[in-house]
Amino acid sequence: MDLVFEKNKKSLIKAQVCFVLPTFNEADNIRNIIEAIFDQQVNVPDYQFKVLVVDDNSPDGTQQIVNQLIEKYDSLYLIAGEKNGLGNAYKRGFAYALKTLNPDFIFQMDSDGQHDPQIIPDFISQVNQGYSLVIGSRFIEGGTTPEFSVRRKLISWLGNILVRYIGGVRHIRDCTSGYRCISASYLKNCNFRFLSTQGYSFQSSLVCDLVAQGADCKEIPIVFSKRSFGNSKLSLKDQLEFIWNIPKLGFRTHKDFVKYSIVGFSGVLINLGVYVFLTRYLGMMPEIAPILSIEVSLLSNFMFNNFWTFKKRLIKSNFLSRLFQFHLVAGISGILNYSIFFVSFRYLMINDIFANLLGIAAAAIMNYLINSNWTWKTSSK
Ligand SMILES: Nc1nc2c(ncn2[C@@H]2O[C@H](COP(=O)(O)OP(=O)(O)OP(=O)(O)O)[C@@H](O)[C@H]2O)c(=O)[nH]1
Ligand SMILES: [Mg+2]
Structure with missing residues (x-):
């Protein structure tokens, strides 16, 4: 019962x-x-x-x-x-x-x-x-x-x-x-x-x-x-x-963003170090040296991001296409950085240092978002 x-x-x-x-x-x-x-x-x-x-x-x-x-x-x-x-x-x-x-x-x-x-x-x-x-x-x-x-x-x-x-x-x-x-x-x-x-x-x-x-x-x-x-x-x-x-x-995955920012900062130091080395020790022309120093810092940023920042992500695309995408995003960010600087400085009459900072901030955010969602996009998304 x-x-x-x-x-x-x-x-x-x-x-x-x-x-x-x-x-x-x-x-x-x-x-x-x-x-x-x-x-x-x-x-x-x-x-x-x-x-x-x-x-x-x-x-x-x-x-x-x-x-x-x-x-x-x-x-x-x-x-x-x-x-x-x-x-x-x-x-x-x-x-x-x-x-x-x-x-x-x-x-x-x-x-x-x-x-x-x-x-x-x-x-x-x-x-x-x-x-x-x-x-x-x-x-x-x-x-x-x-x-x-x-x-x-x-x-x-x-x-x-x-x-x-x-x-x-x-x-x-x-x-x-x-x-x-x-x-x-x-x-x-x-x-x-x-x-x-x-x-x-x-x-x-x-x-x-x-x-x-x-x-x-x-x-x-x-x-x-x-x-x-x-x-x-x-x-x-x-x-x-x-x-x-x-x-x-x-920025939900803010841990990734913090790591990405540390890598970005290391890139600035590497860029500067290589530039000083090329111009002061190897006597390279200051107009040419940045081409190399920028590329070296891009490569080091890419490696750190690939093997540290986004290491845990399951990624479909291969290493070389990621390297290419990373360069492309850097180019787009550079254009955005310059455009924001130019408009703020020239047309909005903002102080040049502040205008540059605005450009850098916007470009850094965009750079992170595109790389995180495109270059190192996880296969499950
Ligand atoms: N409690 C509460 N309900 C809200 C508030 N704003 C909207 N709503 C309700 O949320 C639902 C969706 O809002 P709608 O105004 O219909 O938004 P929508 O569907 O995008 O716009 P329409 O296509 O014009 O209807 C409706 O049932 C609203 O009454 C609010 O501030 N408080
Ligand atoms: Mg409605």
Whole structure:
């Protein structure tokens, strides 16, 4: 008898799925989206749905509508707070869900009807296959953004390229999508200090953090159409934060960057030493000597980076092509360095030493990012 009870009890334990819905002024949309999510419950009976609305004290009455619906749905929850950006709302929502709702998986979803709840079972079937991060993607085959303006398409495309190539998530086509299902075990281990972004760029930081933890990602196509009612909350501040956040994504593996900087500094000393040796001891002309001293320092930088900085990386490309790429990147960085110096000094009237420092800093950062993501790119990325 006990055994039967235990068996029945076990079959009653369903996987818990929590939908976190951030809202700001979504009074016209929130009812439809909540009802449409709960309507999908019958299609995935082995999963128990919970919906958590994270509202930032919307003045349009969003919370009143959610409170009415709480009377109808036992598994609907609402938390409210000050308006502090989409990223902060998600952080609050995740923390609450992980602490009190005991989820196995957490969905991220917009509350304005742009994310179709009818494909929730498709996400869950991927989770069933063992994926820990399932992304509703606008940029894989079958995915579309039919009503995006050319400007928005361009911004989205550029934003994704930056995150993919600088943030170490090249294999993911849509890093800014807000429709995702994430395994709670990964979310628990997220480094929320790294995820310090407050606005929309939280989405891209989160993907990078999950992948850095080893989350196995699968993208499924979505149609991202126009919001049902109301206006977009994406502000200029969000867009600036997105750009500002990009280098931070690149420096995630900061240990590599510190090593790379030490190598770069050693290169300066080697360059100078060889120059002094050639001109003072071998009597070489000062116009010719830098050609050799620059090349020697480039070669020594390459060797140190190859056999020390990026030693642990599993790299597909061969030694000679890496050597060639390294030289090419050095050339591009040199041009960038000079251009920034020239524009700052000549046109922005910045002091020449400071203008040069600006050029060196920008070129050094770009040089690291390209070499880390291209020359020594790991085969798994
Ligand atoms: N709690 C909270 N939710 C927010 C905030 N900013 C945006 N949201 C919600 O996040 C979701 C996505 O925001 P949207 O304004 O729709 O962004 P978008 O989808 O890129 O823009 P549209 O295509 O114009 O809809 C929506 O459900 C918003 O209500 C915020 O500061 N706090
Ligand atoms: Mg939207």
